[in-house]
Amino acid sequence: MSSTSNFPNDQPKTVVELEGRDRIEVEGTTVKFRGCSELTNLMKTMRKSFGPDLKAWPLPSGDSHSAILLREMVQKLRGDWNYPYKEVEVCHCRGVSCKTIDEAIVGGAHTTAAVSRQTTASTACGTCRPEVQRMIDYRLQDETAKASLKKSA
Ligand code: FES
Incomplete structure (x- = not known):
């Protein structure tokens, strides 16, 4: 359509x-x-x-x-x-891509636990959990908006 x-x-x-x-x-x-x-x-x-x-x-x-x-x-x-997250795969244990995690965050998964439930990322060794948290922080931060506003002023 x-x-x-x-x-x-x-x-x-x-x-x-x-x-x-x-x-x-x-x-x-x-x-x-x-x-x-x-x-x-x-x-x-x-x-x-x-x-x-x-x-x-x-x-x-x-x-x-x-x-x-x-x-x-x-x-x-x-x-x-x-957007700084361009890696194809963030969670190597579960084979979860950056795109899948980002879509979950945009769709409302705003904690690592919520991202894990929706994507299975971070449900094995947990090494990728800090990266998932950084992706959440990046998407939700208002500082990005403020910094961009200052830049354009
Ligand atoms: S790399 Fe994600 S759980 Fe191991």
Whole structure:
């Protein structure tokens, strides 16, 4: 399913498109994103509140699913997305990938125990548990949003 959305009072060059829930295009820049339809409305709200300049948008804080995804999306659209976890596999005992763990965190697993329950990561030797905690901290930290705001000011 595809949908296209123009922001209200849009300037002609700024368009956001959602295609198959995984692509967002702004001003000719395509960003791969595990999006959801709710993000279209959140983007409209941000645009209405803060205008078309993405650098003027504050990064949303909070640990809700929507806040985490919107924070990621704004950072990607600004070219500021620098997610440090790119290893294919984080938990070698259980063969759990970084992507699987990140999806669990974004979906609401905000403790290592919750990540373990959802993914089986950290359920054998436990060596990967600190890395899982760092991934949780990274996704939930508001300091990232504040640092990015200072950088763009
Ligand atoms: S590396 Fe994850 S439990 Fe051993």
